Amino acid sequence: MPESVVDELTNATLSDFPVHCSYRTTSLYQPMFHSHNGFELYLCLQGNGSFIAGERIHELGAGTFTVVKPKALHLPRPNTNVPFHRYVLAVQRSYLENLYAEDRDCSLAIRQWLPKPDSDSVHSRLNARQLLSLQETLAQLELEITRKQPCYPLIVKSLLLQLFAQLGRYQSESGEGQGGTYEQKRLVENILGYIMEHHHQPLRTENLCGRFHLSRSYLFRIFKQNTGVSINEFLVAYRINKAKDFLQGTELPITEVAATVGFQDISHFCHTFKRFSGMTPSRYRSAHNGCYSTRDF
CATH class of the missing domain: 1.10.10.60 (Homeodomain-like)
Structure with a gap:
């Protein structure tokens, strides 16, 4: 069993508000395996390396998008010789489940991007256009959560739904043959x-x-x-x-x-x-x- 810690800072942040989003460019705050109570959505903008989530070792690079389920041990391992830029979005489990509980379309859009019961993570790679578009949505999320202006919880909810709708659209595009060898x-x-x-x-x-x-x-x-x-x-x-x-x-x-x-x-x-x-x-x-x-x- 690898050395690990419970990320109490993220747990406390999600207790205050169920969604947290941040853009990060500095070295890792958590240099060891860690876990927390929320889903983690990890978008790499620049850099390379690996991302370990539970039993899986995923490639880490520009456009890689990884979703880690709550309480799963995980650790990004970026190459320290190159700049490493990423967005990290943490969402409380109950908040996300309530988001799709009463709407079939929301349920289909969101649940396809969440890890299945027998897996700790979902991993994919976005192309350059998709990466830039998703980056813009995450930047808006970070801004709303940080500034806390009137009605920001409603806007955060709408941006989360927009994010999963974007991901669903990207998935439909993947079958259109735009990729090469x-x-x-x-x-x-x-x-x-x-x-x-x-x-x-x-x-x-x-x-x-x-x-x-x-x-x-x-x-x-x-x-x-x-x-x-x-x-x-x-x-x-x-x-x-x-x-x-x-x-x-x-x-x-x-x-x-x-x-x-x-x-x-x-x-x-x-x-x-x-x-x-x-x-x-x-x-x-x-x-x-x-x-x-x-x-x-």
Whole structure:
């Protein structure tokens, strides 16, 4: 039996409010096997390694999504040599069960993503478009839970339902043949990793082709086939999400935020940011001021 602890901090947090969501970029708070009373939904945005949940060892990487049932021992084991960014969503068991108890559609949408009685976890991988979309929903959840404005419990409930509806839609998309071969997927994973690592630099198609020894047309085709978006669409969306991190978590001037995430023109950055988020960078910063959580697991 591995050394383990009961995560009393998460248990206490869920006693105060049945849903907790946090975006984490620092090292693990819990370096050993642990368990708690809620479901845990673990979305990896960046990094690699393994995620151990009960009897299963899952791959950990950008887009991996793992659901762990209450009281199951689990431990993420990220590669400490690369940045590790993730969203961790904990939901009280009774709250989630009540959410789908009286609605058949909700029951079908939610229960398919929960571990079966004979398993401790459910694991899947999202493509780049799905990852960015789910990340946005989790960011809204974190904001609502942190700020606790009027009617926030109702909005949290609606966002949870939206999250499971998104997951159900992603599952239906998985049968539409957008994925390529295993070798192609690993290649695209390497390309995604390179783009995320160098997003702040000018990234030209010819540089990607040269680095990965691919023709322009083949690069475009396998990337779109395996992610659902073009290289430029992913790059821009990733830069905007990184900009949101800086706007929320730092006091950098907006011009520096734009340059830091790879935008060379401030007006283009502001226009693009508003197109993605529905508000200007300065308004986004004001709306999200102080919403970062200091807890990390």
